[in-house]
Amino acid sequence: MIRLRDVTKVYKGNVTALRGLSLDIAKQEFVFLVGPTGSGKSTLIRLLLKEEKPDSGRIWVAGKDIGQLGSWKVPLLRRNIGCVFQDFKLLPNKTAYENVAFALEVIGRPAHVIQAQVPQVLDLVGLSKKRDHFPSELSGGEQQRVSVARAFVNRPLILLADEPTGNLDPNTSVGIMRLLDRINRTGTTVVMATHDAGIVDTMRRRVVELDRGSLVRDQARGVYGAFT
Amino acid sequence: MAVNLSYVARETVSNLRRNISMASAALLTVAVSLTLVGGALLVKRGVDRATVQWKDNVELSIFMKPDASAPESDAIDRQLKAMPEVKRYHYVSKPEAFDEFRKIFANEPDVRDSLTVEQIPPSYRVVPKQAEQTKIIGQRFTDTAGVFRVSYAKEEVDALVSVTNFLQIMLWAVAAVLLTAASLLILNTIRMAIFARRREVAVMKLVGATNWFIRIPFMLEGLIQGLAGAALAYGIVWIGRDLIQGRITGARNDIQLFKQFLVTSGDVAGTGILLLVVGVLVGTVGSALAVSRFLDV
Numbered sequence: 001m002i003r004l005r006d007v008t009k010v011y012k013g014n015v016t017a018l019r020g021l022s023l024d025i026a027k028q029e030f031v032f033l034v035g036p037t038g039s040g041k042s043t044l045i046r047l048l049l050k051e052e053k054p055d056s057g058r059i060w061v062a063g064k065d066i067g068q069l070g071s072w073k074v075p076l077l078r079r080n081i082g083c084v085f086q087d088f089k090l091l092p093n094k095t096a097y098e099n100v101a102f103a104l105e106v107i108g109r110p111a112h113v114i115q116a117q118v119p120q121v122l123d124l125v126g127l128s129k130k131r132d133h134f135p136s137e138l139s140g141g142e143q144q145r146v147s148v149a150r151a152f153v154n155r156p157l158i159l160l161a162d163e164p165t166g167n168l169d170p171n172t173s174v175g176i177m178r179l180l181d182r183i184n185r186t187g188t189t190v191v192m193a194t195h196d197a198g199i200v201d202t203m204r205r206r207v208v209e210l211d212r213g214s215l216v217r218d219q220a221r222g223v224y225g226a227f228t
Numbered sequence: 229m230a231v232n233l234s235y236v237a238r239e240t241v242s243n244l245r246r247n248i249s250m251a252s253a254a255l256l257t258v259a260v261s262l263t264l265v266g267g268a269l270l271v272k273r274g275v276d277r278a279t280v281q282w283k284d285n286v287e288l289s290i291f292m293k294p295d296a297s298a299p300e301s302d303a304i305d306r307q308l309k310a311m312p313e314v315k316r317y318h319y320v321s322k323p324e325a326f327d328e329f330r331k332i333f334a335n336e337p338d339v340r341d342s343l344t345v346e347q348i349p350p351s352y353r354v355v356p357k358q359a360e361q362t363k364i365i366g367q368r369f370t371d372t373a374g375v376f377r378v379s380y381a382k383e384e385v386d387a388l389v390s391v392t393n394f395l396q397i398m399l400w401a402v403a404a405v406l407l408t409a410a411s412l413l414i415l416n417t418i419r420m421a422i423f424a425r426r427r428e429v430a431v432m433k434l435v436g437a438t439n440w441f442i443r444i445p446f447m448l449e450g451l452i453q454g455l456a457g458a459a460l461a462y463g464i465v466w467i468g469r470d471l472i473q474g475r476i477t478g479a480r481n482d483i484q485l486f487k488q489f490l491v492t493s494g495d496v497a498g499t500g501i502l503l504l505v506v507g508v509l510v511g512t513v514g515s516a517l518a519v520s521r522f523l524d525v
Contacts, residue, residue, distance in 0.1 A: 049434075071439075078436035089434070091427055102428075105235060106437035154435070 001027045001158060001189045002048065007057030009043050009213075017043035019213035020057070025191065027157075030184045032200050033193040034224055035210035041193035044210070045160050048191075049081060050074050062157050079107055082151030082159040082188075086166035088143045090135040096146045097122065097131040103150045117153055125149045125179055141172035148179055152188070159183060161192040165199060173199060197224035239445035243421040244452065250420055251453055254413035258457025258510060259464065261406030262503045266465035268399035269502070273495045275392045277332055287362045290352040290369050293376040294322075300374025304352060307368070313361040317354040325350055336492040339473075349376055407510055410457065414450045414514030419522045421446060429523065442523065447515045454511020455504065462500040469496055 002025040009018040018040045025031055033041045046052045047059060050066050059066050062080055069077060090099050097118055104114045122128050125145040135143050144164060151159055161180065165173035177199055184190045194200060200207060200223060207222030208215065244251050292301055308317050320328070325348045333340040356362050366378045422429065432442050469491060 075433075075436040075438045078434065080436075083434050089427070089431060091431060102431065103435040106432045106435060106441060108438075108441065150435070 001025055001029070001062060002191070003060040004044075004047075005058050007047065007054045007059060009040075009047065009052065009054050016213050018047070018054070018210075021210075021213065021215055022057075023208065023215065023218075025189060027189055028184070028187050030181070030190045030203075030205045031192070032203070032205055032207045032222070032224075033191060033210065034195070034200060034207055035216075037195075038212070039210040040213040041210060042162055043213075045083075045162050045191070045193060048158075048160060049083070050077060075107075079154060080157045082154070082156040084144070084147050084151050084159065084161040084164045086163040088135070088140075088147045088167075090143055090146055090150075092135050095132045095134055096127055096138065096142075096149075099135070099146055100150045100153050103153055107154070109154075121149045121153045124152070124182070139172070140168050141175055144168060144172075144176050145179065148176070148183070152183055156188065158189045158191065161190065161194075163194055163196075164192065165194065165196050170198065177203065200224040236445050236448065240448045240452065243425070243445060243449045246424050247417050247420050250413070250417040251449075254410060254417050254453045254514075255457045255460070257406060257410040257413050258454055258507055259460035261403045261410055262458050262461030262507055263464045263468075264399045264403040264406065265506065266461055266499045266503050267468070268396045268403065269499045270465065270469060270491045270495060271392050271396055271399070273499075274491050277491070287356055287381045288354050288366045289379050289381075290354065290366075291349045291376045291379065292351060292374055294347055294349045296350075296374035296376075300372075301350070304369065304372060304375070307372075308352060308354065311365065313356055313358075313365055315355045315357045317352055320351045320353060322346070322348050322350045333492060336494075339492075407506075410454075411510050411514040411517075414453050414511055415518040415521075417453065418446050418450050418515045418518035421449060422518065422522050443519045446519050446523070447512065450511040450515020450518070451508060452511070454507040454509070454514070456507075457511075458504045458507020461503050461507070465499065465503070466496055 002023070004021055004023045007018050007021045008016070010016050021040070021044070033044065035041055043052065047054055048061060048066075050069065054067070061077060064077070066077060091102065094102060100118045100121060101114050104117060109117075119128065119131070122131050125148055127142060127145050127149065130138060130142060133142075135146070138146065144167075148164070159180070164180070165176055168176065173196065180190055180192065181203070204221045204223070207217065207219045207224070209217035209219075290304060292304070305319065308314050322345050326343075326345045329343065329348060330340050354365060356365055362380055366380060369375050370378050429442060473491070
C-alpha cells in the first residue's frame with residue numbers, strides 16, 4: 001500500500017528531515033511511527049500526501065509512484081488518504097455534521113450521497129446525537145472524533161494520523177484508539193505518528209522508529225521504547 | 229469535474245460580503261479607469277466624425293449662410309471657376325449636406341431629426357492646385373456676401389487633432405495607471421479573501437478538492453468586481469456623453485453642425501462592450517494572479 005525507497009528530504013538551511021528511508025507498509029496494516037520531535041515523522045506524512053517532494057528516492061502509494069503524478073492528480077491521491085491531526089483542523093463556523101459533509105461536498109459528491117454517508121460515519125464515531133454542535137461546543141475527544149469521521153467519510157484506503165491523541169487525556173485517547181482500530185479492521189491501512197508510549201505499548205502493533213531521519217527500528221507487535 | 233453551482237455562488241457571495249470595503253475600492257477603481265478609457269475612445273470617434281468633410285483632398289470649405297440667396301451663391305461659383313489656383317471644386321447643396329448630416333448621425337435619431345433641410349448650410353469644397361495656395365483662395369471669400377465661414381482643412385484638422393491627441397494620450401496614460409491599480413486592488417481583495425478562508429482552503433486541499441474547485445469562487449469574485457466596475461463605467465460614459473451632447477446641441481444647433489463634435493449612441497454602445505470586456509479581463513487577471521500566488525494549489 002505504501003512503499004518508500006531511499007527517500008531523502010532536505011529542507012532549506014540544510015536540515016535533513018529524512019535520510020535514505022526505505023519502508024514498506026502492507027494493505028490493512030496498522031503502523032505506529034515513533035521517534036523524538038524532529039525525527040522526520042511529520043515529514044513522512046507530508047511526503048505521502050505530496051505536500052512536499054522528496055529530494056531523492058521514490059514513493060508509491062496505492063500502487064502508484066507519486067513522484068510521477070501530475071499536479072492535477074494530487075487531489076485524487078489525497079482522496080485515497082484520510083488525515084487526522086493533533087489540532088483537529090475543524091472549521092469553527094460549521095457544525096459536526098457540516099464539517100464532515102464539507103469533505104464530501106468539496107470533492108463534488110452529490111447531495112444524496114452526502115446525506116447517506118455523513119450520518120453513517122457520525123454514528124460510527126459515536127456522535128450522532130451531537131451532529132448539530134459546533135466544535136466549540138464539543139470536548140477535545142469529541143472534536144477528534146469529528147475529525148476522524150471527516151477523514152474516513154470518503155472511505156480512504158489509507159488513514160494517516162499525526163499525533164491524534166497529542167491534545168487528549170489518556171481516557172479519551174483510548175476511545176480514539178478504539179475508533180482507529182475499528183477503522184483498521186474495515187480494511188483501511190492506518191499509519192499513526194505518536195509520542196504516546198502507553199498507547200503503543202497497549203496496542204502491540206508494528207512500530208517503526210525514526211531518529212534524525214533514519215529508520216532505527218522496525219518491529220512487529222512492538223512497543224514504544226526499544227528496551228522497555 | 230462536478231462543480232456544484234450553488235456551492236460556488238454561495239462562496240463567492242460570502243467572500244464579497246466579507247471584504248466589502250476592499251471589493252468596493254477595487255470596483256470603483258475599475259469604474260474610474262474604464263470611464264477614462266471610454267472617454268478617450270469616444271473623443272477619438274468624435275474627431276473622426278468631425279473631420280469627415282475633409283476627405284478627397286478637400287483643403288478648404290466655403291460655407292454659405294443657410295439663407296444665402298441664389299445670386300450670392302452663383303457669384304462664388306463664378307469666382308471659383310475663374311481662379312487659376314483652383315484645381316477643382318464641387319458644390320454641396322442643401323439636400324446633399326442634409327444627406328451627409330443624416331448619414332453621419334444615422335444611429336442618432338434625436339440629432340438626425342433635429343434639423344431640417346432649410347437649416348443646413350450648403351458649401352463649396354475646394355481642392356487647390358497646390359496646398360500652399362489654400363489660404364490665398366480662402367481669404368478672397370471670407371468677406372464675400374452670403375458666406376458664413378471659410379474653414380481650412382489643415383488648420384481645423386491640425387488643431388482638432390493636436391488637442392484631442394494630447395487629451396487622448398493623457399486619458400490613456402491615466403487610465404493605464406488606474407487599470408494597473410485596479411488589478412492590484414483586485415489582487416489584494418482576493419488575497420484577503422483567501423486569507424480569511426485559509427482554514428477552509430487547507431481542509432479542502434487535505435480532503436482532495438481539485439485546484440479548480442478551490443480557485444473558482446475566488447476567480448469569480450475578481451471577475452464580478454471587474455465586470456461591475458465596467459458596468460458602472462459604461463453608465464457614467466453614457467450619462468456623461470448625454471450631458472455634454474445636450475449642451476452642444478442645445479446651444480447652437482442651427483449652423484455649427486460641421487464643427488460639432490458628436491458621438492452616436494452606437495459609438496457609446498460599442499465602447500461600452502469594449503469596456504465590459506476590459507473589465508472582465510482586469511478582474512480575471514487580477515484574481516488569477518492572486519490565486520496562483522497566494523493559494524499555491
